[in-house]
Amino acid sequence: MAIENLNNFLHDYFQAHHCHIQNNKDGVLQVKLTEEIDKELMNRPFYWHYINKMGRQGDTTTLNLITNPDKRDEKGDWIHFGSPRLQQILRSLVVNERYTRLFQSEQSTTKTALYPWLVVNIKISYQGKQNKDEIISLGLHLIKGLMYKDMMDLLGNVTLKPSIDDYCYTIAPIIKMESGFHRIENVLNDYINNQTHDWADESLQTLKDEITLIEHFYTSSADDETNHEHMQREIDDMKERYTPKVTYKVINGGIFYLTDNF
Incomplete structure (x- = not known):
C-alpha cells in the first residue's frame, strides 16, 4: 500500500x-x-x-x-x-x-454548487532505532464534517483548476478553518495512537541495553568526575538517538471546491 x-x-x-x-x-x-x-x-x-x-x-x-x-x-x-x-x-x-485553492472543472449549462473541502497532505516521521516516514492525505468536508483518508487518491480522476467554471458557484463553509485543522489533528492523533508500535518497544529495549553497557563500562573504570561527565554525555546521546518519537508536519494543502458527488 x-x-x-x-x-x-x-x-x-x-x-x-x-x-x-x-x-x-x-x-x-x-x-x-x-x-x-x-x-x-x-x-x-x-x-x-x-x-x-x-x-x-x-x-x-x-x-x-x-x-x-x-x-x-x-x-x-x-x-x-x-x-x-x-x-x-x-x-x-x-x-x-504550501497552500492552494482549486475548483473542480464541471462543464455544465445549469447552475452547479461546489462544496468546500479542506485538504491537507502530511508527513509523519517515526524516529527511533529505525526511522520511517509516511505521507497521508486527509480531506474534511467543511459543510457536512465528513473526513476521508487518502484524499488525493480519491481526487485522482477529478479535473481541478485554479479558476471556477461558468455556471458553478461556491457554498460558504460552515466549519471554520481553525476548527477544521483541529479536527484533522485529532484524526491524525487517533491514527497514530491506534497503530501497533513494536518499533517503539524495540527502540526502548535497545536504549536500555545501551545504557546498561555504558554504565558497566564506566563503573569498571576509575570513578572520577570526568568519567561521570563522559558517561552522562554518552547516555544523553543514546537517549536522543533511541527514544521513540512521532512527529508530523504539513507538506501542503488548501481549499478544494468540489461537486457533491465528486
Missing part, C-alpha cells in the same frame, strides 16, 4: 505541474518534465541560462521513477521515503506550493 500511495503521490505531483506522463505501470513512472519543473529539480542552471540567452527551446529531462522494490535495479531513480529525489520534491512543495 505504501508503494502504491507513493507512486500516486508522484503521479499527482507531475500531472498537476503539466508534465507529460509517458508511462505509469507496475511501480515505474516515466515522465517528461516541463521547463519549469526541470529547472526546479534537475540542477542545470548553466544549461538553461545558455538556452534562454540564445532564445532557443531547451530539451527537458525525462525521469524514470521506480517505487517498486522488485524493479529497483532498473535504470532510473529508486524512490522511497528517504530518497534524495523525493526529499527534493517535498522541499519544492513546501517552498513553492
Whole structure:
C-alpha cells in the first residue's frame, strides 16, 4: 500500500505541474518534465541560462521513477521515503506550493454548487532505532464534517483548476478553518495512537541495553568526575538517538471546491 500511495503521490505531483506522463505501470513512472519543473529539480542552471540567452527551446529531462522494490535495479531513480529525489520534491512543495485553492472543472449549462473541502497532505516521521516516514492525505468536508483518508487518491480522476467554471458557484463553509485543522489533528492523533508500535518497544529495549553497557563500562573504570561527565554525555546521546518519537508536519494543502458527488 505504501508503494502504491507513493507512486500516486508522484503521479499527482507531475500531472498537476503539466508534465507529460509517458508511462505509469507496475511501480515505474516515466515522465517528461516541463521547463519549469526541470529547472526546479534537475540542477542545470548553466544549461538553461545558455538556452534562454540564445532564445532557443531547451530539451527537458525525462525521469524514470521506480517505487517498486522488485524493479529497483532498473535504470532510473529508486524512490522511497528517504530518497534524495523525493526529499527534493517535498522541499519544492513546501517552498513553492504550501497552500492552494482549486475548483473542480464541471462543464455544465445549469447552475452547479461546489462544496468546500479542506485538504491537507502530511508527513509523519517515526524516529527511533529505525526511522520511517509516511505521507497521508486527509480531506474534511467543511459543510457536512465528513473526513476521508487518502484524499488525493480519491481526487485522482477529478479535473481541478485554479479558476471556477461558468455556471458553478461556491457554498460558504460552515466549519471554520481553525476548527477544521483541529479536527484533522485529532484524526491524525487517533491514527497514530491506534497503530501497533513494536518499533517503539524495540527502540526502548535497545536504549536500555545501551545504557546498561555504558554504565558497566564506566563503573569498571576509575570513578572520577570526568568519567561521570563522559558517561552522562554518552547516555544523553543514546537517549536522543533511541527514544521513540512521532512527529508530523504539513507538506501542503488548501481549499478544494468540489461537486457533491465528486
